[in-house]
Amino acid sequence: MKKFAFLSLAALALVAVPLNAQSIYVGAGAAFPTGDDMEGVDAGLNLAGGVTFDVASKVSIYGEGSWGTHGTDFEGVDAKPYALMAGLLLDLGSGAE
DSSP: HHHHHHHHHHHHHHHHOGGEEEEEEEEEEEOOOOOTTTTTTTEEEEEEEEEEEEETTTTEEEEEEEEEEEEEEEEEEETHHHHHHHHEOOOOOOOOO
């Protein structure tokens, strides 16, 4: 249900903002387990994507999600980490004109 609600809100946001005011990005890559307690966890795959909307000339909002998968040496156990993030971006400029 959470995934459906998130995807519905994302779709609504995509159609509510003019096309020239948004950017969509996706990425994929290898995910390597790190840390002292990662014995038996294999390298996996990580997928990420998001969208950014320009609210004003120097203000944008964004939302993104990430999903990954790792195999393990443990019977019937897989690691599937995920994350959702949203925020506000401010363009403070470089100070040089």
